[in-house]
Amino acid sequence: MSPFPYGLIATDLDGTLLRGDDTVSQRTRDALAAATAAGAAHIVVTGRSVPWTRHILSDLGYRGLAVCGQGAQLYHAGENRLLTSLTLDRQLAGLALAKLESEVGPLALAASRDGLTGEVLVTPDFLVHDGPLPVVPLADPADLWTAPLNKIYIQHPTLGDDELTAVARRTVGGLVDVVMAGPRVVEILPLGLNKATGLSLAARRLGLRAADTIAFGDMPNDIPMFGWAAHGVAMANAHTELKAVATEITASNDDDGIAVTLEALLAA
Numbered sequence: 001m002s003p004f005p006y007g008l009i010a011t012d013l014d015g016t017l018l019r020g021d022d023t024v025s026q027r028t029r030d031a032l033a034a035a036t037a038a039g040a041a042h043i044v045v046t047g048r049s050v051p052w053t054r055h056i057l058s059d060l061g062y063r064g065l066a067v068c069g070q071g072a073q074l075y076h077a078g079e080n081r082l083l084t085s086l087t088l089d090r091q092l093a094g095l096a097l098a099k100l101e102s103e104v105g106p107l108a109l110a111a112s113r114d115g116l117t118g119e120v121l122v123t124p125d126f127l128v129h130d131g132p133l134p135v136v137p138l139a140d141p142a143d144l145w146t147a148p149l150n151k152i153y154i155q156h157p158t159l160g161d162d163e164l165t166a167v168a169r170r171t172v173g174g175l176v177d178v179v180m181a182g183p184r185v186v187e188i189l190p191l192g193l194n195k196a197t198g199l200s201l202a203a204r205r206l207g208l209r210a211a212d213t214i215a216f217g218d219m220p221n222d223i224p225m226f227g228w229a230a231h232g233v234a235m236a237n238a239h240t241e242l243k244a245v246a247t248e249i250t251a252s253n254d255d256d257g258i259a260v261t262l263e264a265l266l267a268a
Contacts (some may be wrong), residue, residue, distance in 0.1 A: 004038035005265055007212035010067075010199055010225060011258060013046040013056060013237040014182055015218035016235055019254050024060060029120050031259035035265055043067060043202050045195050047181040048220055049112045049120070049150055050075050050082065065205065069150040070179060070189055070221060071198030074205075080116070084201065087114050087148040088176075094145065094202050096188060097152070103171045104164070110135070110153035111144045118150070126155055127184055152188040161186055165220075179221040180239075187221075196224035212257065214265075216250075216258050217242060233261050 009032070011017045017024055025232040032042055045067040046053055053068050063078035074084040094216070101107055104169035108126040113119050121138040122128055128135055138144065144152070156164045164186050177189040203209060215222070215229035218238040226232030226245050235257045243249055250257035 003038040004035050005268070006040055006214040006231070007209045008109060008203055008214070009035055009042045009262070010215040010229060011039050011042065012043045012195075012217040012219070012222055012225075013044060013048060013053070015237060016216050017044070017224075017253070018056070021126050022056075024056075025259070027256045027258050028259040029060070031256075031262040031266070035262050038266065041206055041208065043199065043206075045071075045199050045202075045215070045225060046181075047185070047187070047195075047219075049073065049118055050116055051118055052120070054080075063200045067195065067198035067202050068156050069198075070181070070187065071195045072150040073192050074202055082116055083205075085114055085150070086190055086193060088152065088188070089152060090145050090149060092175055093149070093152055093188060096175040097154075099175075100154070100168055100171050104156055104159060104167055106157075108155040108157075109141060109144065112149040112150045112153075125157075126153070129184070150189075154186050154188060155184055181219050181221040182215060183243070194224035195222060196228035199225055200228060207214065209244055214261075216261070218253065233257075 036042055043065055047070045049069045050073050058075045066075045066077055068075050072086045076083055108123055110122040110126045119136045122135045123138050123141055161180050165178055165180040177191050179187050181187055210228050211230050213229040214231040215225045216233045218235045220239050220241045222242055223245055233245045234243045234249045236252040248263045
C-alpha cells in the first residue's frame with residue numbers, strides 16, 4: 001500500500017461521518033481503517049460536547065483524540081479524559097443574550113455544561129431533535145448560569161437559522177462568536193473559538209500541521225476548519241456557504257462521501 005498523502009484526516013460527525021440514522025457505514029469504517037493503516041491519523045472534530053460524542057467514539061472503537069464542543073474540548077477517548085476545556089464567560093454571554101433579545105425578542109435557550117458528564121439544559125420552548133441524546137428540562141432560565149458552560153444554543157420562533165445567525169453576529173459579534181452548526185442549531189461560543197483552534201491544538205500534540213491535513217464537513221461551523229486545513233472536502237449535502245470555500249465536493253453522508261474520497265486517494 002502506498003503511503004497516504006495526508007498525515008491527518010479530520011472529520012465532522014453529524015451530516016458528515018454519520019449517516020442520517022446516526023450510524024457509520026462499514027464502507028466508511030473500512031476506508032478510514034485503510035487510511036490509518038497507510039499512515040494517517042484520524043481525528044473527530046465535532047460541535048457536540050463530550051457527553052454527546054463518547055457513545056459514537058465507543059461504537060467506532062476510537063481510541064485517539066477528539067475535538068468536541070466546536071473546539072472547546074480536547075478529549076482523549078482511549079483514556080476517557082479531558083485534556084483541555086474552554087468555558088464561556090457567563091457574564092459576557094448573559095449580556096450578549098440580553099442585547100440580542102432586545103433586538104429580536106425572546107429566544108428559546110439551551111446550554112451545554114462543561115465536563116465529561118456535562119448536561120445539556122433546555123428551556124421548555126426549545127425544540128429538541130428526536131434521538132437518543134439526553135437533555136435536562138429547565139423551568140427557570142436563571143439556572144443556566146449556575147455552573148460553567150461551553151456554549152449556549154439559541155432558537156427563534158420565526159427567524160430561520162441563517163437569518164438568526166446573521167442578526168446575532170451583527171448584534172453581539174464583538175462579545176461572543178456565533179455559529180450555525182445544523183438545522184435549528186445556532187450556537188453562542190467564547191469569542192475566537194472555532195473548530196480550527198481545537199484541531200490545531202490536537203494536531204500539534206500529534207506533531208502534525210495544517211499542511212498535513214484533509215478535513216471533511218457539511219456546515220458553516222466547518223468553515224474555519226477548512227480554512228486551516230490544506231484540503232477541505234464538503235459533503236454533497238453541505239450548506240452552500242461551506243461548499244463555496246471547499247477544495248472539492250464529495251458524495252453525501254448517506255452515500256459514503258468520506259469513503260469515496262479516501263478510496264480515491266488510497267488508489268492514487
